[in-house]
Amino acid sequence: MIQKINRLSLVEQVAAQMEQLIEQGQWKIEEKLPPEMELMEKFGVSRNTLREAIRALVHAGLLETKQGSGTLVKSASVLGAALKRHVKKSTMLETLEVRFSLEKQAAKMAAERRTEEDLTKLEAIVLKTKVASEKEDIDQFITSDIEFHKAIVQASGNQLLIDLYEHMTDLLYSFVHDFLDMQPSFQLEQGLHLNLLDAIQKQDQASAAMYVENDMEVLKDYILKMTEE
């Protein structure tokens, strides 16, 4: 068996290593990288080669360089950064539609495939959401609300679905956070959570999909109303 010679360019090798360092969290987000001189020595390449690698990741949205100051880690995911740039062009509502379409599929698959572990996790999140709701702790409520939706999608077991959904959710919330105080009705969201959890427990795919769909309609109307003003 003849093997293709490993002739990845030095630049791509360096870039791949840096991506790995970021993905593994050894270079954390918002943290500064060592200066070019130091990196040159560590990787054992010339300045040009190193800079081309850095530039590749900058363009991909993983890094950001500031002349005179240094280089920062800005994102840990290529897919996320690509979506981010793309979504800026489309509207928030379009993103919402796609996201819910994904979540609906996920809810059905979750109802079909969920494990006991998934159920335990979902129940814990529902409880946490309830507590936040009673305390009227909006931040905590939103956080665990997002957590709940993500957990549903994770229970689907489809990794592509999980990745797409998570990135779109992050986008959507950072988008929303910028210009309005998201204050969805506590009771309403909680009602959905309980119903959806119930459907998934009973492995009732049709109901799971339906509850997600209802939620989408409500949230869509809500956002339409907010953006009209």
Add this chain to the structure above:
Amino acid sequence: MIQKINRLSLVEQVAAQMEQLIEQGQWKIEEKLPPEMELMEKFGVSRNTLREAIRALVHAGLLETKQGSGTLVKSASVLGAALKRHVKKSTMLETLEVRFSLEKQAAKMAAERRTEEDLTKLEAIVLKTKVASEKEDIDQFITSDIEFHKAIVQASGNQLLIDLYEHMTDLLYSFVHDFLDMQPSFQLEQGLHLNLLDAIQKQDQASAAMYVENDMEVLKDYILKMTEE
């Protein structure tokens, strides 16, 4: 209102221009770029700067360089390339699930929003598919089959949905094409087309979604059977 100063680096300016040239089709896929020397003069930058810009697009998957030969355009879309790299890690079946989830959403939206123009286009494609089916022209049949599905999604009017769907479809078909002769039943696919077109004409969202769902199940079983062997 204080505005952030526009100080894009030369590298990013060059990269952006090149991206635009690719997106607009002035540099076509699989075509060779002018050599570095020429580009240096055209953009008015040094070789290092130009190379960093090229490297950024290479890493993003838009370009591919071959030492001693030249630089080729490999993709016209950043999102497409990002998905491509990502999808390699997930399975074909996962991709299929996500794609159908998107198409189902699209079918409902198409039923709601389709214009007369959309309908005319769909009818034309159905006719083309029928002709190919009668001639038993498999290539043409597959081509217009894809065209039909894409047209449905385009009628949804959601640009993010359209982009995601198209890239995933391209991926899926290039994937499938690699290791099996896709020979879905002519009659079956054509039946779906007619039913789906009918539902969209009548603006019946529920039926449109249902037909897509049925199709998904059939195709899923088909692929499962093929990959088992």
Add this chain to the structure above:
DNA sequence: TCCGTAAAAGTTGTAGGATGATTGGTACAT
């Protein structure tokens, strides 16, 4: 003429050095 080989030309890959531009901090004079 045809074919294979060698030379040449063209192109990207990598290295190293030099200078400019920007940032952040320090020391000093007021």
Add this chain to the structure above:
DNA sequence: ATGTACCAATCATCCTACAACTTTTACGGA
């Protein structure tokens, strides 16, 4: 305390040189 000038660190850009690889051309032998 404040503001100014200066300095050090860092990235941005440019330049030159050579290595590695590919494609084209030229040439010599059958």
